[in-house]
Amino acid sequence: MRYRTLGNTGLQVSEIGFGTIPILSGNVPVLPDYYSPDLPEAVDIMMHAFKMGCNFYDTAIPEEYGDAEYKLGVFAEKVGRERIIISDKARFADGNDIFREVLRSAETLGTNPDIYFVHQVDEKNQDETFSRYGALDALCDLKKAGVIRYTGIATHYYSVAARAAADSRVDVIQTSGNILERGIMDRIAENDLFRGKGLILNKVYAAGCLLSVFQPSELIGGILHYPFSCALIGIGTKEQADAAMQTEFQPQTFSFAEVTSRLAEHxxxxxxxxxxxxxxxxxxxxxxxxxxxxxxxxxxxxxxxxxxxxxxxxxxxxxxxxxxxxxxxxxxxxxxxxxxxxxxxxxxx
Ligand code: SF4
Ligand code: SF4
Structure with missing residues (x-):
């Protein structure tokens, strides 16, 4: 496993991070097919990834990721809290709401998260999120109080990511992309505003869709040359952890035409x-x-x-x-x- 510096946070994060959606249990409509491992199995899978060098684990509150947050907290205690970086998130634009959720997350995890994201910031809720006394201000207060170490914005929108990049209150930006849906990654790579921000990428497999045509080595290798520090891969089995983390993939450059022509075979x-x-x-x-x-x-x-x-x-x-x-x-x-x-x-x- 290779490591990269997460923007100005100085954190050294593994190039491949552990996305916890597939280890959740419960009726949470994140994705239609998840694996539902029980607690010991989920902890075992996270430990397996840790042994391959993974040190970045990303989760969200129970309304979004079911019991994944709790399972991650159990794993953190078992592995040794200081050996991993925990990022957590909640979908609230209002400052009071996210303040409450961060405290609840700390309780569920049994430890304070390192990074906390305002989740799913979009064009409709961004003004409230970035406003005075909005969610971002609340995260800054929690950072000052030592409850979290770094603030974050998680979004699927380039315009929101660019706003976060221009805002000195934001430490880390999480956004999505893959070798097919590369538009946001390309725009971030071209824009100097993003330098110094911690950048985390999700949806590298496009919610698993692209695995029907491409190998994990291609999907991961194909995004490694972008200026992200950590690519989150949803992991629900040890085999999936192996596929993403066992080998240090080399960066590959696929042109967009190459990607679409491979898809055109199907x-x-x-x-x-x-x-x-x-x-x-x-x-x-x-x-x-x-x-x-x-x-x-x-x-x-x-x-x-x-x-x-x-x-x-x-x-x-x-x-x-x-x-x-x-x-x-x-x-x-x-x-x-x-x-x-x-x-x-x-x-x-
Ligand atoms: S053609 Fe384009 S701009 Fe016009 S309604 Fe459709 S999506 Fe909107
Ligand atoms: S490629 Fe064209 S249609 Fe697709 S997101 Fe960009 S501007 Fe819109």
Whole structure:
């Protein structure tokens, strides 16, 4: 295992981190297929990863990750608290709410988390999160009080990550990307604003989807040249830990065309990088709809269809009437977005 410095925190983190979603038990709708190991088994899996050099473990409050937070706390005590770095998160934009959740997390873990993220910050809740007395201010107060060591923002949106990068209160930014959905990673790599921030990457396997076409060595090797310190991989079995951590993968550079042509051996992918340059005045998140199409064809049939059916008929109708089509103007892939929306709508009927 190699280690990297986590921005200005100075923490030395393993290049591959342990994402705890797959070790949760309970009826938590994070993903439709998780493994549900019991406590001893979950602790054993985390220990297995630790023995391969993993020192970064990421979790979230029970409403989001079930009992994973508790299991991680048991593991931390067993392995020796000071030997691992714990990052935790909660989805609250209000300062009072997140203050309460951090204290509750410390109680559930049985120890203070090192890094605490405001989770799922998006374009709707970001103003409250970053406002005076919002969640970020509360994390700063908790940092001053010594309850946490570092503050974080976790987001799937480049605009939010860039706002966090420009904010001196933020120590660590967690965002998502993989060799297919590389748009945010590319934009972060090009923007000096992010230098000095701790950067953590999740969704390296695209919620497991990309494993149907690519090897872990390719998915991990393909993101190692990006300026992230730690790539979180969801681990639910020892075999999965082995696949991600046993070998020190070499960085590989896949062009986007290479990735889409590999996918094209199985289905015709929509070549969207999720760069999020497409803005729709109606607020439709084009990149999410295009992603669901690809995920559907990569095996997430039920999950993708369920999400698409929430609003695809409405988006399709509005796109048909949209004459200016501003979403297309900024798309570096020159995608004909309304036509793609029409194709996806037909798929869902
Ligand atoms: S549709 Fe185009 S602009 Fe929008 S996320 Fe995909 S590649 Fe980027
Ligand atoms: S075509 Fe118009 S309504 Fe449809 S996503 Fe683009 S900007 Fe929005």
């Amino acid at each position: 289905f015709q992918p929509i070549p969207c990088t999720r760069c999020q340059h497409c803005t729709c005045p109606r607020g439709y998140e084009v990149h999410i709809l295009l992603r669901q199409y690809n995920y559907y064809h990569l095996g997430k049939h039920y999950w993708a269809m369920k999400k698409l059916r929430l609003n695809i008929a409405e988006v399709f109708e509005q796109c048909r009437r949209c004459t200016e089509r501003p979403c297309m103007h900024g798309c570096p892939q020159n995608l004909r977005i309304p036509e793609l929306i029409g194709m996806i709508y037909e798929m869902t009927r």
